[in-house]
Amino acid sequence: xxxxxxxxxxxxxxxxxxxxxxxxxxxxxxxxxxxxxxxxxxxxxxxxxxxxxxxxxxxxxxxxxxxxxxxxxxxxxxxxxxxxxxxxxxxxxxxxxxxxxxxxxxxxxxxxxxxxxxxxxxxxxxxxxxxxxxxxxxxxxxxxxxxxxxxxxxxxxxxxxxxxxxxxxxxxxxxxxxxxxxxxxxxxxxxxxxxxxxxxxxxxxxxxxxxxxxxxxxxxxxxxxxxxxxxxxxxxxxxxxxxxxxxxxxxxxxxxxxxxxxxxxxxxxxxxxxxxxxxxxxxxxxxxxxxxxxxxxxxxxxxxxxxxxxxxxxxxxxxxxxxxxxxxxxxxxxxxxxxxxxxxxxxxxxxxxxxxxxxxxxxxxxxxxxxxxxxxxxxxxxxxxxxxxxxxxxxxxxxxxxxxxxxxxxxxxxxxxxxxxxxxxxxxxxxxxxxxxxxxxxxxxxxxxxxxxxxxxxxxxxxxxxx
Amino acid sequence: xxxxxxxxxxxxxxxxxxxxxxxxxxxxxxxxxxxxxxxxxxxxxxxxxxxxxxxxxxxxxxxxxxxxxxxxxxxxxxxxxxxxxxxxxxxxxxxxxxxxxxxxxxxxxxxxxxxxxxxxxxxxxxxxxxxxxxxxxxxxxxxxxxxxxxxxxxxxxxxxxxxxxxxxxxxxxxxxxxxxxxxxxxxxxxxxxxxxxxxxxxxxxxxxxxxxxxxxxxxxxxxxxxxxxxxxxxxxxxxxxxxxxxxxxxxxxxxxxxxxxxxxxxxxxxxxxxxxxxxxxxxxxxxxxxxxxxxxxxxxxxxxxxxxxxxxxxxxxxxxxxxxxxxxxxxxxxxxxxxxxxxxxxxxxxxxxxxxxxxxxxxxxxxxxxxxxxxxxxxxxxxxxxxxxxxxxxxxxxxxxxxxxxxxxxxxxxxxxxxxxxxxxxxxxxxxxxxxxxxxxxxxxxxxxxxxxxxxxxxxxxxxxxxxxxxxxxxxxxxxxxxxxxxxxxxxxxxxxxxxxxxxxxxxxxxxxxxxxxxxxxxxxxxx
Numbered sequence: 001x002x003x004x005x006x007x008x009x010x011x012x013x014x015x016x017x018x019x020x021x022x023x024x025x026x027x028x029x030x031x032x033x034x035x036x037x038x039x040x041x042x043x044x045x046x047x048x049x050x051x052x053x054x055x056x057x058x059x060x061x062x063x064x065x066x067x068x069x070x071x072x073x074x075x076x077x078x079x080x081x082x083x084x085x086x087x088x089x090x091x092x093x094x095x096x097x098x099x100x101x102x103x104x105x106x107x108x109x110x111x112x113x114x115x116x117x118x119x120x121x122x123x124x125x126x127x128x129x130x131x132x133x134x135x136x137x138x139x140x141x142x143x144x145x146x147x148x149x150x151x152x153x154x155x156x157x158x159x160x161x162x163x164x165x166x167x168x169x170x171x172x173x174x175x176x177x178x179x180x181x182x183x184x185x186x187x188x189x190x191x192x193x194x195x196x197x198x199x200x201x202x203x204x205x206x207x208x209x210x211x212x213x214x215x216x217x218x219x220x221x222x223x224x225x226x227x228x229x230x231x232x233x234x235x236x237x238x239x240x241x242x243x244x245x246x247x248x249x250x251x252x253x254x255x256x257x258x259x260x261x262x263x264x265x266x267x268x269x270x271x272x273x274x275x276x277x278x279x280x281x282x283x284x285x286x287x288x289x290x291x292x293x294x295x296x297x298x299x300x301x302x303x304x305x306x307x308x309x310x311x312x313x314x315x316x317x318x319x320x321x322x323x324x325x326x327x328x329x330x331x332x333x334x335x336x337x338x339x340x341x342x343x344x345x346x347x348x349x350x351x352x353x354x355x356x357x358x359x360x361x362x363x364x365x366x367x368x369x370x371x372x373x374x375x376x377x378x379x380x381x382x383x384x385x386x387x388x389x390x391x392x393x394x395x396x397x398x399x400x401x402x403x404x405x406x407x408x409x410x411x412x413x414x415x416x417x418x419x420x421x422x423x424x425x426x427x428x429x430x431x432x433x434x435x436x437x438x439x440x441x442x443x444x445x446x447x448x449x450x451x452x453x454x455x456x457x458x459x460x461x462x463x464x465x466x467x
Numbered sequence: 468x469x470x471x472x473x474x475x476x477x478x479x480x481x482x483x484x485x486x487x488x489x490x491x492x493x494x495x496x497x498x499x500x501x502x503x504x505x506x507x508x509x510x511x512x513x514x515x516x517x518x519x520x521x522x523x524x525x526x527x528x529x530x531x532x533x534x535x536x537x538x539x540x541x542x543x544x545x546x547x548x549x550x551x552x553x554x555x556x557x558x559x560x561x562x563x564x565x566x567x568x569x570x571x572x573x574x575x576x577x578x579x580x581x582x583x584x585x586x587x588x589x590x591x592x593x594x595x596x597x598x599x600x601x602x603x604x605x606x607x608x609x610x611x612x613x614x615x616x617x618x619x620x621x622x623x624x625x626x627x628x629x630x631x632x633x634x635x636x637x638x639x640x641x642x643x644x645x646x647x648x649x650x651x652x653x654x655x656x657x658x659x660x661x662x663x664x665x666x667x668x669x670x671x672x673x674x675x676x677x678x679x680x681x682x683x684x685x686x687x688x689x690x691x692x693x694x695x696x697x698x699x700x701x702x703x704x705x706x707x708x709x710x711x712x713x714x715x716x717x718x719x720x721x722x723x724x725x726x727x728x729x730x731x732x733x734x735x736x737x738x739x740x741x742x743x744x745x746x747x748x749x750x751x752x753x754x755x756x757x758x759x760x761x762x763x764x765x766x767x768x769x770x771x772x773x774x775x776x777x778x779x780x781x782x783x784x785x786x787x788x789x790x791x792x793x794x795x796x797x798x799x800x801x802x803x804x805x806x807x808x809x810x811x812x813x814x815x816x817x818x819x820x821x822x823x824x825x826x827x828x829x830x831x832x833x834x835x836x837x838x839x840x841x842x843x844x845x846x847x848x849x850x851x852x853x854x855x856x857x858x859x860x861x862x863x864x865x866x867x868x869x870x871x872x873x874x875x876x877x878x879x880x881x882x883x884x885x886x887x888x889x890x891x892x893x894x895x896x897x898x899x900x901x902x903x904x905x906x907x908x909x910x911x912x913x914x915x916x917x918x919x920x921x922x923x924x925x926x927x928x929x930x931x932x933x934x935x936x937x938x939x940x941x942x943x944x945x946x947x948x949x950x951x952x953x954x955x956x957x958x959x960x961x962x963x964x965x966x967x968x969x970x971x972x973x974x975x976x977x978x979x980x981x982x983x984x985x986x987x988x989x990x991x992x993x994x995x
Binding site for chain 2: 030031034035045046047048049050051053054055056057058061063066109112113221222223225226227229230274277278280441442443444447448451
């Protein structure tokens with residue numbers, strides 16, 4: 001009998017000890033501090049409840065349980081309650097028996113939970129284990145609880161995964177609605193598959209699960225959009241930044257170059273941190289350092305010689321580029337003020353005059369022998385490539401191609417690359433659009449530009465998905 | 468400001484700005500007029516105001532979050548409903564936090580006050596411009612009719628020339644992407660307004676408004692509304708002045724030329740008289756035009772021609788466009804919303820979600836973990852509502868080791884919490900109190916400890932979520948001289964009545980039990 005005012009779907013997560021239940025719950029509930037995972041004997045000892053919530057409203061209530069450890073003996077012990085009217089009643093009788101607080105105290109916790117008003121049970125399987133008899137006993141005991149059971153096959157990405165054997169065992173018991181998951185490195189979309197399968201299992205809750213999936217999809221889209229915008233803003237800030245140096249003074253030039261590189265590096269780091277934060281990671285996360293793709297993206301230096309060589313080849317320049325910092329070509333007035341989207345009238349007047357101001361400044365600086373330094377296209381390409389790789393990795397596409405996508409010389413990518421560079425050209429003329437310099441001023445055009453860049457990156461990302 | 472009178476077109480921000488600062492001079496008007504003015508109670512602000520404040524806070528928080536723990540605790544997750552209406556629950560949550568911050572955080576209150584000042588200044592400037600428009604209209608009309616002979620063509624162009632040109636410019640702007648009427652910024656302008664408004668966060672607020680309306684056409688329509696409204700006032704006042712002068716002076720109407728043929732003028736008068744003639748006001752006859760007769764009928768015809776021309780080609784279109792701009796602007800304002808797919812908002816919503824979701828709870832603990840703060844001793848039947856209703860709650864706070872806590876015997880309905888000291892424990896209690904909202908809560912403190920700001924702040928926060936707070940001040944007799952009195956004074960200063968400060972457990976328990984009606988269980992509060 002289901003209570004009418006029930007708010008969330010309740011699910012018990014059971015499995016043999018160290019099968020990965022707690023990790024699974026951390027992934028689903030997005031709470032890194034939930035429970036504790038330990039390799040030694042005895043991870044979870046309590047029954048702990050957490051929830052999957054959207055905007056604070058819980059949709060799913062998940063109960064982490066201690067693992068089954070002594071299932072064969074348990075099943076043998078349960079024989080004595082065989083004569084009762086249902087297997088469920090047998091479990092109830094077991095819970096009143098003395099060994100429920102003795103030898104089988106841990107298993108009793110699990111069973112006590114299952115006899116409450118639970119909607120479904122996730123049975124988590126470590127697929128690197130051989131399907132021994134003890135696991136079959138666990139499945140039998142679960143069947144006795146008369147709750148819908150969904151097996152979750154964990155560690156499927158592992159080299160020693162025996163997923164086929166397990167599928168046979170499960171089919172043997174009629175458990176066909178199942179999910180292959182990898183709690184530590186989930187593939188993109190695997191969460192969605194899990195909820196879809198759950199919704200097949202729990203027909204009556206299909207509407208709520210549908211809502212949950214839609215809300216999760218919306219959250220994922222919002223994350224992606226925010227990530228793309230973050231990259232776009234990084235590119236605009238980097239492109240628009242100028243620093244001055246005196247022509248003919250090598251030390252000053254070197255200093256200026258160093259300054260620019262430092263600022264751009266720091267800004268890139270900021271962008272990477274934002275992306276991590278959006279995907280709920282921290283630089284100190286254990287999982288992060290264990291993932292080579294992710295940590296690699298964060299530790300490499302932007303301006304290192306290898307990268308320069310690669311980019312030089314890609315952009316078709318013969319010799320290696322020195323510092324990826326070039327002399328800025330201060331654009332002519334016409335290139336700036338008559339671009340698309342400028343309203344007639346005073347705006348034109350305003351822009352023309354401000355461009356005259358820029359032209360005046362430029363010529364004054366020429367007279368003083370000062371030059372403007374700004375970042376070159378090659379470095380922008382590198383920035384974009386690195387951050388896109390990071391974003392992909394965070395989205396769960398850890399199996400992305402090894403050559404950075406942007407530097408892949410296929411035709412589609414070349415076109416996309418030139419689109420990005422063209423968009424950024426507008427930014428070069430507006431030094432005030434860079435947060436790295438003084439006199440930062442935000443305006444509608446800058447925001448539009450960031451959005452346009454985000455869109456064009458997205459189209460590249462969509463095209464080169466290899467799933 | 469004197470410039471405006473000489474160049475009536477300039478303050479519309481169109482073509483003839485010979486100074487880049489003109490548009491940026493209009494920043495505060497736009498920025499403030501963009502926010503609809505509705506009646507404001509203390510706590511209820513209009514939605515655009517809230518959106519602007521939220522956006523300003525997000526700009527402020529680029530370098531780190533504000534201290535928003537109180538505001539977050541005051542949020543409640545939406546209670547559900549059909550899926551379609553829950554689409555903007557994220558914005559509701561963010562605005563809830565904004566309003567919460569406005570109430571408690573001094574930085575945010577300052578921002579809100581500056582926003583208000585901005586709007587007030589904007590309104591003032593709008594009024595000033597309106598006055599100038601009216602005066603300008605009257606002055607132009609008076610100038611046109613300044614001597615007894617009126618050169619009709621010059622009169623027409625003086626009254627309507629600039630208006631028509633700016634109207635055409637506006638139409639072009641409407642056609643070609645009215646979005647990028649950006650706020651340019653020049654150094655001297657920020658210096659001037661800094662002195663005028665003296666507002667620390669002026670730049671922040673302008674940037675916040677830029678971000679908020681960046682991808683809408685709100686700026687264009689606000690600018691249109693301002694422009695058309697001011698022109699309407701100008702033309703209206705011109706019409707009134709013209710009528711007044713025509714009524715009380717006698718004028719001769721003439722045209723002069725060196726190079727144009729007379730037929731041009733006949734044509735001119737006829738063409739421009741077309742629209743008024745549709746409304747039954749015929750222009751002067753071609754004969755009268757050519758021969759420049761000066762009889763009464765002709766004079767009246769000329770006057771009618773001028774007046775009706777100004778109304779038909781000037782006032783009427785402008786008034787209609789004002790109405791249109793107002794409608795469009797209102798529509799765009801209504802659909803204004805926060806762009807929640809920004810990195811800042813994504814992270815903020817993650818924080819809000821973490822705050823609002825039900826706590827992780829240990830249900831059915833392992834045998835050696837019986838006395839955890841968040842532990843419930845038995846599996847609740849039903850499993851879903853973990854908010855037990857208690858009539859009274861008594862909590863130990865930083866008690867010394869030799870105090871026996873929790874107290875051994877408690878009456879039914881009173882729950883004791885363990886001795887709090889770490890941050891996690893404090894936070895857990897606050898969350899619990901925020902959820903259960905007990906009517907009466909007693910915090911047991913040790914008078915032998917000193918009273919510090921952190922403790923007072925914490926007691927404030929606890930008091931915020933409970934009906935009444937009582938303090939059980941233990942060990943008053945053995946405390947150092949003056950400490951117990953210090954406690955009592957400070958507590959009374961903070962608003963805890965002397966009757967709610969107890970020296971003995973028994974007194975505190977009695978007070979707790981004296982709740983008139985038991986607190987309703989939160990489950991029943993959420994019944995549909």
